Amino acid sequence: MSGRWLRILLVVVLAAGIAVVLLNRDRIDPAALEAWVAAAGWMGPALFILVYALGAVFFVPGSVMTLAGGALFGPVWGTLLNLAGATLGATLAFLVARYIASDWVARRAGGRLAKLIHGVEAEGWRFVAFTRLVPLFPFNLLNYALGLTRIPLVAYALTTAICMAPGALAYTYVGYAGRQAVAGGETVIQTALIALGLLAAVAFLPRLVQRMRGPSEWVDAAELARRLEGGEPPVVVDVRGPDEFEGELGHIDGALNLPLDELEGRLDEIPADRPLALVCKTDRRSLTAARQLRTRGFPEVAVVRGGMTAWRAGEGAPSGRG
Structure with a gap:
C-alpha cells in the first residue's frame, strides 16, 4: 500500500x-x-x-x-x-x-x-x-x-x-x-x-x-537603546493607549502602538520574524502582553524594565511624539 x-x-x-x-x-x-x-x-x-x-x-x-x-x-x-x-x-x-x-x-x-x-x-x-x-x-x-x-x-x-x-x-x-x-x-x-x-x-x-x-527576558532601557542602534533591532511594541502614546512621556521612535485591550485582535500587525520589545508606562501591562504573545506563538519577547518612565528618565534614548 x-x-x-x-x-x-x-x-x-x-x-x-x-x-x-x-x-x-x-x-x-x-x-x-x-x-x-x-x-x-x-x-x-x-x-x-x-x-x-x-x-x-x-x-x-x-x-x-x-x-x-x-x-x-x-x-x-x-x-x-x-x-x-x-x-x-x-x-x-x-x-x-x-x-x-x-x-x-x-x-x-x-x-x-x-x-x-x-x-x-x-x-x-x-x-x-x-x-x-x-x-x-x-x-x-x-x-x-x-x-x-x-x-x-x-x-x-x-x-x-x-x-x-x-x-x-x-x-x-x-x-x-x-x-x-x-x-x-x-x-x-x-x-x-x-x-x-x-x-x-x-x-x-x-x-x-x-x-x-514570566516574559522570555527583561531588557533595561539603556540596553534597548543599544539594540535599536544595532544591525537587527527589535520591534518595539507600545501597549499603552493612543493618548498615552502621544502624551507627556511620548514614545520610542518607530514604536508600534498596539494597546493591550486591542492586542489580541491585531496580532497580524506584529512581524513574525523579529524579536519584540514591549513597553508601557512602567512594565505591568507589558508583562501581561508578553504572556499573551508567548501563548500565541511569539518566541522572542522582552519586557522593557521600568517602561517609558525609565526611558524618559535618561536610561534610554530620546523619545518621539509622532
Whole structure:
C-alpha cells in the first residue's frame, strides 16, 4: 500500500472511531471498564494502559480513564498506570498527526498559523511543558495539534510524562477516594480531604506556572537603546493607549502602538520574524502582553524594565511624539 493510501485509510479509521466515541459519550461507563479490566487478572494493568492509549487517540475523555485507574489500582499504581497510558496515547496521536498531515501543513500554512507554528517550534519542550501544566487546549486535541509541528518526539514524550504527573496524581486519587467512599471505612473522610487538597493544588498550579514563567527576558532601557542602534533591532511594541502614546512621556521612535485591550485582535500587525520589545508606562501591562504573545506563538519577547518612565528618565534614548 502506498503512503498516500495508507494516510487516507488512517484518516478514515480515525474519523470513524472519533465519531463513534463522540456519538456515544454518554454511554461510556467507568464501572463497566473497571469490571472488564479486573476480569483480565494479571494482564489487567497492561490492558488498562492499552485501552487508555487508544482512548486518547479516539478522543475518549481522559478524566474517565484516570478516575477508573485510581479506583482499580489505588493512588500509587493507579497514578503510574494512568501516566503510562496517557503518555502512550499522547505519543500515538502525535505520531499519527505527524505522519498524516505535518508535511501538508508545513507547505500550506501561512499568516497567523505559520507564525503560531514557528513560535511553538522555537519554544519546543518548554511549550509542551507549559500547555501540560497550564492546559489551554483539551488534552486529546492538543496531542494532534502538536504533531503538526517539528517538536522532537523524545522531548515531546518526556515532557508530556513529567508535566502531566501532578494532574494524574490528583485525579487518580479522586478515583481512589470514590472507591473508598463506596466501600466505607474509617479513613473515608481523610481520603476525601486529601483528594480535595490535591485538586486544589492542581487548580492553583496554572497561576503559579504563569507567574514563574514570566516574559522570555527583561531588557533595561539603556540596553534597548543599544539594540535599536544595532544591525537587527527589535520591534518595539507600545501597549499603552493612543493618548498615552502621544502624551507627556511620548514614545520610542518607530514604536508600534498596539494597546493591550486591542492586542489580541491585531496580532497580524506584529512581524513574525523579529524579536519584540514591549513597553508601557512602567512594565505591568507589558508583562501581561508578553504572556499573551508567548501563548500565541511569539518566541522572542522582552519586557522593557521600568517602561517609558525609565526611558524618559535618561536610561534610554530620546523619545518621539509622532
